[in-house]
């Protein structure tokens with residue numbers, strides 16, 4: 446696969462905290478909801494041997510590895526050198542390169558499959574990423590874009606209003622905490638056809654929380670004056686009682702959007718297969734393309750290549 450060399454290399458903010466990030470990504474990968482949603486998206490993508498697949502913001506490369514197993518060739522784009530090195534150690538079948546999703550190092554229409562998971566949440570304007578995904582996909586190429594939406598966080602039991610104020614603290618953790626709900630719109634605006642949208646609630650075990658995380662969220666809500674210290678303490682007490690009764694619920698919803706690049710050229714191609722080709726038609730419909738097998742004007746052409 447042709448890969449453009451990179452001129453600017455913005456570093457991930459997570460550099461330097463690699464072990465923590467790897468632990469977080471591993472925890473995430475083990476979550477049942479994540480596993481179900483990934484499984485669903487991979488099955489829908491139905492990657493075939495020989496296809497060119499990329500994983501944008503590959504992290505530890507778990508999904509790049511999976512794509513590589515299906516295609517034989519998959520590239521993970523990961524700007525964080527620490528994560529990239531973990532990904533390289535963990536996967537022998539995939540390749541990993543430095544790169545920025547806002548300027549992907551791939552030519553137009555050169556990729557069959559794009560996987561992009563939990564990257565939109567790191568960017569203030571994901572519409573640019575969506576445009577990059579659309580740019581690198583071949584006509585008919587497929588994309589799976591997955592992200593959580595922190596606005597869907599539920600904490601239960603306890604006072605509902607206090608619970609919502611505490612859940613609000615999760616909104617501070619991402620550049621775009623509402624990334625999940627925006628995926629379809631961004632991809633559609635970039636010219637991709639939305640094929641399906643799936644979702645899973647990622648929830649923690651009913652009897653135990655990551656208590657230090659929940660306390661941190663509650664403390665943040667107090668500092669932001671959304672709740673008082675007394676409300677925080679009462680809420681945390683209610684959660685502990687809930688834990689004893691297997692009634693704890695902490696969840697956030699993750700969305701997966703499956704999209705395909707426009708088929709316009711493919712439809713015209715199918716028409717050309719049925720009818721006689723003409724150089725004029727090619728110039729008008731496929732500017733910059735050439736007919737590989739019959740060089741136009743002979744019989745119906747079936748193969749075209751970008752030039």
Ligand SMILES: C[S@@+](CC[C@H](N)C(=O)[O-])C[C@H]1O[C@@H](n2cnc3c(N)ncnc32)[C@H](O)[C@@H]1O
Nearest residue numbers: 457470502503504524525545546562563564567
């Ligand atoms: C939450 S992690 C997700 C990793 C992996 N996709 C997964 O789901 O396990 C977000 C990833 O996006 C990467 N990332 C952040 N900004 C990026 C950018 N501008 N271009 C490419 N990747 C980026 C981070 O380095 C990190 O690996």
